[in-house]
Amino acid sequence: MRRVEVADLSAxxxxxxxxxxxxxxxxxxxxxxxxxxxxxxxxxxxxCMNRMHEEVRGARVRGKVLFDGMDIxxxxxxxxxxxxxxxxxxxxxxxFPTMSVFENAVAGMQLGGRFSRSELKVRAEGAxxxxxxxxxxxxxxxxxxxxxxGGQQQRLCIARALAVEPEVLLMxxxxxxxxPASTLRIxxxxxxxxxSFTVVIVTHNMQQAARISDWTxxxxxxxxxxxxxxxxxxxxxxxxxxxxxxxxRFG
Amino acid sequence: MFAGWTxxxxxxxxxxxxLLLAELIVGGWRTFDxxxxxxxxxxxxxxxxxxxAFGALPFIFGTLVTSAVAVALxxxxxxxxxxxxxxxxxxxRAPLASFVDVLAAIPSVVYGLWGLFVLKPFLxxxxxxxxxxxxxxxxxxxxxxxxxxxxxxxxxxxxILAIMILPIVTAVTREVVAVVPRELRxxxxxxxxxxxxxxxxAVLPYxxxxxxxxxxxxxxxxxxxxxxVSMIVGNVPRIGxxxxxxxxxxxxxxxxxxxxxxxxGLHRSALMALAVVLVIVAFVLAxxxxxLVRRTAxxxxxxxxxxxxxxxxxxxx
Numbered sequence: 302m303r304r305v306e307v308a309d310l311s312a313x314x315x316x317x318x319x320x321x322x323x324x325x326x327x328x329x330x331x332x333x334x335x336x337x338x339x340x341x342x343x344x345x346x347x348x349c350m351n352r353m354h355e356e357v358r359g360a361r362v363r364g365k366v367l368f369d370g371m372d373i374x375x376x377x378x379x380x381x382x383x384x385x386x387x388x389x390x391x392x393x394x395x396x397f398p399t400m401s402v403f404e405n406a407v408a409g410m411q412l413g414g415r416f417s418r419s420e421l422k423v424r425a426e427g428a429x430x431x432x433x434x435x436x437x438x439x440x441x442x443x444x445x446x447x448x449x450x451g452g453q454q455q456r457l458c459i460a461r462a463l464a465v466e467p468e469v470l471l472m473x474x475x476x477x478x479x480x481p482a483s484t485l486r487i488x489x490x491x492x493x494x495x496x497s498f499t500v501v502i503v504t505h506n507m508q509q510a511a512r513i514s515d516w517t518x519x520x521x522x523x524x525x526x527x528x529x530x531x532x533x534x535x536x537x538x539x540x541x542x543x544x545x546x547x548x549x550r551f552g
Numbered sequence: 553m554f555a556g557w558t559x560x561x562x563x564x565x566x567x568x569x570x571l572l573l574a575e576l577i578v579g580g581w582r583t584f585d586x587x588x589x590x591x592x593x594x595x596x597x598x599x600x601x602x603x604x605a606f607g608a609l610p611f612i613f614g615t616l617v618t619s620a621v622a623v624a625l626x627x628x629x630x631x632x633x634x635x636x637x638x639x640x641x642x643x644x645r646a647p648l649a650s651f652v653d654v655l656a657a658i659p660s661v662v663y664g665l666w667g668l669f670v671l672k673p674f675l676x677x678x679x680x681x682x683x684x685x686x687x688x689x690x691x692x693x694x695x696x697x698x699x700x701x702x703x704x705x706x707x708x709x710x711x712i713l714a715i716m717i718l719p720i721v722t723a724v725t726r727e728v729v730a731v732v733p734r735e736l737r738x739x740x741x742x743x744x745x746x747x748x749x750x751x752x753x754a755v756l757p758y759x760x761x762x763x764x765x766x767x768x769x770x771x772x773x774x775x776x777x778x779x780x781v782s783m784i785v786g787n788v789p790r791i792g793x794x795x796x797x798x799x800x801x802x803x804x805x806x807x808x809x810x811x812x813x814x815x816x817g818l819h820r821s822a823l824m825a826l827a828v829v830l831v832i833v834a835f836v837l838a839x840x841x842x843x844l845v846r847r848t849a850x851x852x853x854x855x856x857x858x859x860x861x862x863x864x865x866x867x868x869x
Contacts, residue, residue, distance in 0.1 A: 398757070399758070
């Protein structure tokens with residue numbers, strides 16, 4: 302049950318500064334949505350929250366991300382540990398193509414940890430159930446993960462992230478490549494996940510943000526325009542620009 | 553117009569290949585006619601008139617063994633190099649990459665000379681005796697590494713070949729490693745994989761079929777390499793377990809004996825027939841590699857990530 306606090310965070314790709322002193326807090330058991338037009342830095346921000354940003358060549362960060370009070374960018378922190386505790390789901394479903402459904406689900410557990418076959422089975426089932434996929438795949442656990450439909454693949458990726466028992470779940474436009482039915486399924490899933498996780502989700506879909514999030518962060522050009530409770534943001538925002546964006550005047 | 557030109561050029565190439573093969577087969581015909589299948593299975597090679605006997609087996613053996621040694625040594629190094637050059641940032645990248653490319657530009661006769669005067673003495677003195685006294689004591693497989701460390705041998709030829717095919721295998725492996733989707737690497741990293749784990753989990757499985765293809769390309773090069781091998785393999789038609797004894801490959805044998813081959817007897821024809829055998833071996837390996845690449849590729853193909861779009865009709869129907 303952990304709180305993620307971003308403090309004065311700036312980020313660069315090479316010489317280009319894409320985040321400007323961003324401040325935001327993701328509360329436990331709440332869904333925090335990051336919205337904004339393409340290129341506003343929302344994906345960069347979420348990738349900074351588990352140190353995935355630095356995997357891009359030339360990428361750089363300044364500022365702090367406090368995870369339960371600990372700065373994940375402090376020099377004595379290993380990004381590998383950070384990512385085990387702060388899981389991530391990507392825009393495009395990315396199950397490992399040579400692995401079966403079961404192997405995909407437990408892929409993260411195989412790293413570093415030593416688990417018996419029965420432990421793996423228990424955890425795989427738990428994660429697949431939590432991701433709402435168990436009923437659909439329980440008879441085909443040894444099928445290739447890439448055989449599943451797009452929506453199922455994305456839920457498999459969520460299960461894979463859950464199986465390592467993270468404390469925070471970051472989702473970078475998890476439904477943007479999915480059809481409406483699968484999107485609805487993912488949104489329902491997020492509702493359930495927030496009971497036990499801190500959830501941060503990037504979305505370009507404002508209705509989605511309004512439906513599922515408790516807090517909303519609106520960004521433009523790498524800067525925070527407004528951060529507040531979702532209900533307030535979508536009814537009476539403080540900023541004119543927020544209102545213009547959510548009423549569809551630009552973006 | 554364009555289709556006509558390209559078509560003509562393409563047909564011309566096919567025609568050229570057919571002509572070449574036909575010439576070889578015609579040239580070697582007298583040998584095939586006289587020895588039949590025995591040519592492929594025979595072990596003797598005697599060009600003396602009246603006592604002529606020609607068999608290709610020792611050369612097929614030598615070709616396959618040296619190439620196998622080359623691939624066994626080169627592929628792990630090439631994969632490691634490709635991963636280092638693609639996945640690891642640092643100041644060694646650029647110089648190392650151009651160094652590997654330069655290896656490809658060195659003429660093979662230079663490799664031969666270097667192999668003969670530098671590598672061979674080194675292997676003879678230090679590596680081969682050491683291998684004999686260590687892995688050579690293993691039952692069965694150890695027989696490969698026993699024998700006379702001195703003198704030309706199949707192993708030295710294999711090592712030279714390994715160095716010679718390293719650039720091509722590395723280059724192709726780099727290509728296939730470079731096209732592994734970012735999402736897969738990031739998927740592994742986001743689960744808390746170290747860089748090494750992400751390579752093992754996401755990069756290598758995806759690149760597997762490409763690496764097999766690269767290996768086959770290197771194998772093809774090793775099979776046909778002539779002059780460097782000819783200089784260090786000993787050119788003794790021999791079949792035996794030990795890698796530390798001399799042997800001969802098809803190209804090395806042709807290169808070392810064509811000068812004595814007159815058109816009077818069967819000798820010249822036998823060398824032509826040997827060339828046909830080499831072409832057959834190369835063809836068979838190319839076909840096998842096709843098969844192997846397809847088999848390993850099918851494990852990855854199907855609906856790789858991002859197939860979401862194609863799935864929409866099914867779900868919303």
